[in-house]
Amino acid sequence: xxxxxxxxxxxxxxxxxxxxxxxxxxxxxxxxxxxxxxxxxxxxxxxxxxxxxxxxxxxxxxxxxxxxxxxxxxxxxxxxxxxxxxxxxxxxxxxxxxxxxxxxxxxxxxxxxxxxxxxxxxxxxxxxxxxxxxxxxxxxxxxxxxxxxxxxxxxxxxxxxxxxxxxxxxxxxxxxxxxxxxxxxxxxxxxxxxxxxxxxxxxxxxxxxxxxxxxxxxxx
Amino acid sequence: xxxxxxxxxxxxxxxxxxxxxxxxxxxxxxxxxxxxxxxxxxxxxxxxxxxxxxxxxxxxxxxxxxxxxxxxxxxxxxxxxxxxxxxxxxxxxxxxxxxxxxxxxxxxxxxxxxxxxxxxxxxxxxxxxxxxxxxxxxxxxxxxxxxxxxxxxxxxxxxxxxxxxxxxxxxxxxxxxxxxxxxxxxxxxxxxxxxxxxxxxxxxxxxxxxxxxxxxxxxxxxxxxxxxxxxxxxxxxxxxxxxxxxxxxxxxxxxxxxxxxxxxxxxxxxxxxxxxxxxxxxxxxxxxxxxxxxxxxxxxxxxxxxxxxxxxxxxxxxxxxxxxxxxxxxxxxxxxxxxxxxxxxxxxxxxxxxxxxxxxxxxxxxxxxxxxxxxxxxxxxxxxxxxxxxxxxxxxxxxxxxxxxxxxxxxxxxxxxxxxxxxxxxxxxxxxxxxxxxxxxxxxxxxxxxxxxxxxxxx
Numbered sequence: 001x002x003x004x005x006x007x008x009x010x011x012x013x014x015x016x017x018x019x020x021x022x023x024x025x026x027x028x029x030x031x032x033x034x035x036x037x038x039x040x041x042x043x044x045x046x047x048x049x050x051x052x053x054x055x056x057x058x059x060x061x062x063x064x065x066x067x068x069x070x071x072x073x074x075x076x077x078x079x080x081x082x083x084x085x086x087x088x089x090x091x092x093x094x095x096x097x098x099x100x101x102x103x104x105x106x107x108x109x110x111x112x113x114x115x116x117x118x119x120x121x122x123x124x125x126x127x128x129x130x131x132x133x134x135x136x137x138x139x140x141x142x143x144x145x146x147x148x149x150x151x152x153x154x155x156x157x158x159x160x161x162x163x164x165x166x167x168x169x170x171x172x173x174x175x176x177x178x179x180x181x182x183x184x185x186x187x188x189x190x191x192x193x194x195x196x197x198x199x200x201x202x203x204x205x206x207x208x209x210x211x212x213x214x215x216x217x218x219x220x
Numbered sequence: 221x222x223x224x225x226x227x228x229x230x231x232x233x234x235x236x237x238x239x240x241x242x243x244x245x246x247x248x249x250x251x252x253x254x255x256x257x258x259x260x261x262x263x264x265x266x267x268x269x270x271x272x273x274x275x276x277x278x279x280x281x282x283x284x285x286x287x288x289x290x291x292x293x294x295x296x297x298x299x300x301x302x303x304x305x306x307x308x309x310x311x312x313x314x315x316x317x318x319x320x321x322x323x324x325x326x327x328x329x330x331x332x333x334x335x336x337x338x339x340x341x342x343x344x345x346x347x348x349x350x351x352x353x354x355x356x357x358x359x360x361x362x363x364x365x366x367x368x369x370x371x372x373x374x375x376x377x378x379x380x381x382x383x384x385x386x387x388x389x390x391x392x393x394x395x396x397x398x399x400x401x402x403x404x405x406x407x408x409x410x411x412x413x414x415x416x417x418x419x420x421x422x423x424x425x426x427x428x429x430x431x432x433x434x435x436x437x438x439x440x441x442x443x444x445x446x447x448x449x450x451x452x453x454x455x456x457x458x459x460x461x462x463x464x465x466x467x468x469x470x471x472x473x474x475x476x477x478x479x480x481x482x483x484x485x486x487x488x489x490x491x492x493x494x495x496x497x498x499x500x501x502x503x504x505x506x507x508x509x510x511x512x513x514x515x516x517x518x519x520x521x522x523x524x525x526x527x528x529x530x531x532x533x534x535x536x537x538x539x540x541x542x543x544x545x546x547x548x549x550x551x552x553x554x555x556x557x558x559x560x561x562x563x564x565x566x567x568x569x570x571x572x573x574x575x576x577x578x579x580x581x582x583x584x585x586x587x588x589x590x591x592x593x594x595x596x597x598x599x600x601x602x603x604x605x606x607x608x609x610x611x612x613x614x615x616x617x618x619x620x621x622x623x624x625x626x627x628x629x630x631x632x633x634x635x636x637x638x639x640x641x642x643x644x645x646x647x648x649x650x651x652x653x654x655x656x657x658x659x660x661x662x663x664x665x666x667x668x669x670x671x672x673x674x675x676x677x678x679x
Contacts, residue, residue, distance in 0.1 A: 010479075011483065053471045214541065
């Protein structure tokens with residue numbers, strides 16, 4: 001993947017460059033927002049990571065202008081300020097996710113993967129999560145390249161979990177999703193579907209973790 | 221409303237009420253005495269006319285030369301002139317030359333001494349143990365000089381005085397009552413803007429630094445309100461300045477922290493042996509520093525003085541818990557703590573960001589103090605107002621320390637694991653800002669710690 005990082009701190013920049021290169025991504029870098037607008041206009045990048053506190057035009061303004069110009073590139077905002085207002089504004093202006101500095105590298109990588117996964121599914125209807133691949137158009141799932149037969153309910157559950165990863169998906173949200181299959185669905189019924197899905201995924205590098213009392217998370 | 225001596229209203233009422241009451245009482249007294257005098261003069265005149273009628277009767281009867289029954293004539297004259305009202309008894313006496321009784325009651329002779337020639341004079345006297353009004357008149361009649369005395373008991377006069385008293389008392393009392401009421405309501409109405417103003421100031425939230433409205437205020441209050449508004453503006457500017465400073469400080473601190481953090485994470489896998497252990501210690505210190513930075517900023521922001529910058533909005537506690545589940549799962553797994561939730565629907569009004577910080581600090585504390593394999597459970601729900609609890613199976617907090625741990629930088633004696641002593645202070649201040657009740661207690665089964673927050677009911 002080709003990622004554009006817009007960040008003016010040298011130390012962070014050099015660290016991130018190394019981290020992304022190690023992870024097999026290509027990282028371009030700019031330290032101000034104005035040239036970033038031009039660079040992103042060429043649409044060669046898969047993702048932009050934007051720091052809010054840039055000299056001159058700030059990160060939020062950059063995102064606003066990008067979206068105003070119709071650019072749909074996924075944007076992850078980095079912010080050192082933690083007022084919720086900043087985050088909400090960021091998301092309102094069209095950013096896809098945010099991360100507060102300082103952060104742990106695995107957290108950043110997971111967010112980046114999730115954003116790329118979502119944007120790819122929008123572009124090609126194909127969602128990839130570790131060894132798992134879902135084709136949203138045909139409702140076909142593959143595990144390690146092998147077809148994975150799923151019932152309609154299982155497909156819906158798995159899709160919800162892949163879309164939410166690396167976040168936890170609440171059981172009540174799963175219940176909402178499943179209501180198109182069963183009018184009155186109980187927590188018990190969801191647990192049964194999840195255990196069936198678990199059995200199908202067992203031992204293949206993807207697992208469903210139960211988060212007590214609230215829901216599930218797909219680990220891969 | 222109590223009229224405490226210090227209020228402007230009480231002073232005004234006191235200055236108006238007592239003088240007004242005195243004036244009204246004096247005026248009522250004057251009304252009564254003057255009416256009484258007028259009535260008394262009228263009755264005196266009627267009594268005087270009887271005396272004059274007696275003298276003229278003397279003259280007529282003397283001309284008729286039939287004065288053998290003069291006394292009887294005179295008595296009939298008196299009876300004829302007495303009014304229909306028979307409550308009072310009339311007595312008379314006519315005395316001729318040499319104290320010779322011509323007619324009437326000899327007992328009245330004692331009053332004749334004061335009789336003056338051709339002039340009616342009046343006096344209050346006692347006759348047979350009763351108060352009487354006496355009129356005397358000396359006259360040069362055809363029978364020679366005579367003295368005429370007419371006496372009347374005073375029953376009617378007394379009755380009239382009583383009636384007059386009631387007649388003046390009732391309207392005057394009404395007048396007094398009405399005047400005092402009018403004064404009171406007038407003062408109250410005039411003071412109303414002051415009440416509105418003080419209520420407006422008293423009812424404001426600690427975060428509200430908007431100017432007070434000048435519209436509808438009397439001119440006297442303008443300087444006061446303008447001074448308050450100038451103060452509000454300065455406070456607002458100071459609060460905004462503080463927020464800007466915090467924002468800046470956060471940026472200045474956190475960006476290099478992020479850089480160091482990233483570099484350190486990259487260096488860790490490349491190093492080995494004692495070097496790696498050293499880096500791990502640096503990593504731990506760095507985490508703690510990041511945590512403290514975050515907490516200090518949270519405390520500064522939750523300070524009431526910095527208020528007015530965070531907007532209050534509807535917050536769904538259930539969603540807050542679901543977000544926390546995503547955010548804390550990895551940390552709890554790393555600490556081998558079983559993090560669980562029970563999220564029932566609960567809506568409150570508050571600052572989502574502050575509540576986020578509050579919950580983060582509670583979960584962080586709970587995980588940090590949990591033994592390996594311990595359970596941490598976060599619950600929310602609503603029973604009138606929203607509530608939130610976090611339970612852990614750690615050592616808990618002794619009863620007598622529970623109050624102190626809410627202070628900034630206070631740490632339990634023997635505390636371990638590099639806490640900052642700020643977590644519960646943040647929780648406490650955020651709770652205060654939300655008007656929520658914060659309780660620390662033992663967890664289920666009497667061990668561990670349960671932190672409970674009860675938010676006020678939704679309006």
